Amino acid sequence: MKTRITELLNIRYPIVEAPMAWITDARLAAAVSEAGGLGTIGPNAGTDKVTSDVHETGERLRSQIRLCRELTQYPFAVNFVVGVVGWDRKYSDRCVAVGIEEGVPVAIVSQGSPAVYTQRLKEAGMTVIHVCSTVRHVIKAEASGVDAVVVSGTEGGGHSGFDQITTLCLVPQAADASTIPVIAGGGIVDARGLTGALSLGADGIYMGTRFIATRECLAHDNVKQALLDAVDTSTIAIRHGNPVAAGVNDTENRGFVEERRGSIRMLVNDYLRQVIAKEGMITSFEQAMQTDGEPAPASESNRTVEAFIMGNLERNSITAGQGAAMIWDIPSCRELIETIVSEARPIVERLNTIFR
Numbered sequence: 001m002k003t004r005i006t007e008l009l010n011i012r013y014p015i016v017e018a019p020m021a022w023i024t025d026a027r028l029a030a031a032v033s034e035a036g037g038l039g040t041i042g043p044n045a046g047t048d049k050v051t052s053d054v055h056e057t058g059e060r061l062r063s064q065i066r067l068c069r070e071l072t073q074y075p076f077a078v079n080f081v082v083g084v085v086g087w088d089r090k091y092s093d094r095c096v097a098v099g100i101e102e103g104v105p106v107a108i109v110s111q112g113s114p115a116v117y118t119q120r121l122k123e124a125g126m127t128v129i130h131v132c133s134t135v136r137h138v139i140k141a142e143a144s145g146v147d148a149v150v151v152s153g154t155e156g157g158g159h160s161g162f163d164q165i166t167t168l169c170l171v172p173q174a175a176d177a178s179t180i181p182v183i184a185g186g187g188i189v190d191a192r193g194l195t196g197a198l199s200l201g202a203d204g205i206y207m208g209t210r211f212i213a214t215r216e217c218l219a220h221d222n223v224k225q226a227l228l229d230a231v232d233t234s235t236i237a238i239r240h241g242n243p244v245a246a247g248v249n250d251t252e253n254r255g256f257v258e259e260r261r262g263s264i265r266m267l268v269n270d271y272l273r274q275v276i277a278k279e280g281m282i283t284s285f286e287q288a289m290q291t292d293g294e295p296a297p298a299s300e301s302n303r304t305v306e307a308f309i310m311g312n313l314e315r316n317s318i319t320a321g322q323g324a325a326m327i328w329d330i331p332s333c334r335e336l337i338e339t340i341v342s343e344a345r346p347i348v349e350r351l352n353t354i355f356r
């Protein structure tokens with residue numbers, strides 16, 4: 001295939017594996033890149049131990065980058081979450097420094113202003129992709145000099161921005177508002193999503209939830225089974241209002257602090273149902289993830305590891321996108337990517353017959 005994204009990233013198919021904290025490690029990233037997409041190493045990859053040590057966080061990333069290089073010669077990305085000064089920014093700063101030292105080819109920067117890292121990453125020779133959730137953010141990202149943007153709609157797993165714009169409405173507006181390539185994310189899991197996104201004006205797709213249900217993803221089988229069991233109504237977007245983030249006076253990254261008080265999409269399981277029954281629908285991500293007395297963000301990380309890696313869904317929920325309802329199997333990354341590409345062609349041919 002040939003789009004502005006395959007050309008920019010020098011990959012065969014315009015399919016990007018979205019970063020997912022703890023579960024998108026070097027092995028998954030390399031498998032995606034080997035299969036012709038762009039694999040991404042996410043935050044806290046390759047470990048199940050929560051650390052507050054900044055140096056250790058950087059060195060863990062360094063060994064993941066080196067492992068990925070051993071496993072593939074194709075391009076791959078690293079996710080840098082901008083974060084907030086005084087809380088997680090110090091980890092992000094260290095990870096950016098390590099990424100530059102290791103000569104990472106592509107940066108996917110998310111959850112923060114493009115003003116923070118773009119220039120440094122570009123000067124280091126990286127291709128920079130910025131993750132946005134509104135048209136305003138897309139315009140700002142392009143002005144800051146990024147090479148491409150991801151726009152991710154509210155259907156997506158994880159943070160979906162304050163305004164909860166759907167992928168169907170966000171992608172064409174982002175394509176109209178920018179001159180750089182647009183990668184569409186949020187609810188995309190198959191060839192229909194790929195061809196739909198290209199029709200909306202995107203140059204590629206960004207899939208998180210779908211890549212959890214692959215053989216190479218280290219997420220626990222219970223998590224993969226929960227995705228296979230999901231139906232259309234299995235996820236909800238709930239408030240995310242981290243009090244730590246809200247209290248930080250960070251003018252450089254004000255947008256992120258506001259967005260952090262947006263929403264996050266989670267899979268509704270028995271545990272989350274119990275929390276909602278107890279707390280009411282005003283329940284927040286922090287309420288869903290709290291551990292007796294343990295402060296955020298460590299409690300959130302511990303709960304995430306417990307759920308995603310240990311598979312304890314009895315007392316945890318997980319973040320996942322609405323696309324989970326359209327996941328039926330657990331293929332290898334190569335099988336998944338090849339199926340999406342081969343099933344896209346008949347869709348385009350069917351559309352052509354409509355216009356004959």
Ligand SMILES: Cc1cc2nc3c(=O)[nH]c(=O)nc-3n(C[C@H](O)[C@H](O)[C@H](O)COP(=O)(O)O)c2cc1C
Pocket residue numbers: 018019020021042043079081110111131152155156157158159185186187188206207208209210319320321322323
């Ligand atoms: C379990 C999970 C963890 C995530 N962690 C991150 C993260 O660490 N950094 C980030 O930028 N986005 C993160 N996201 C968002 C994804 O990168 C991506 O935007 C989203 O998964 C796309 O929607 P989809 O899940 O419908 O494919 C996460 C999403 C999920 C489902």
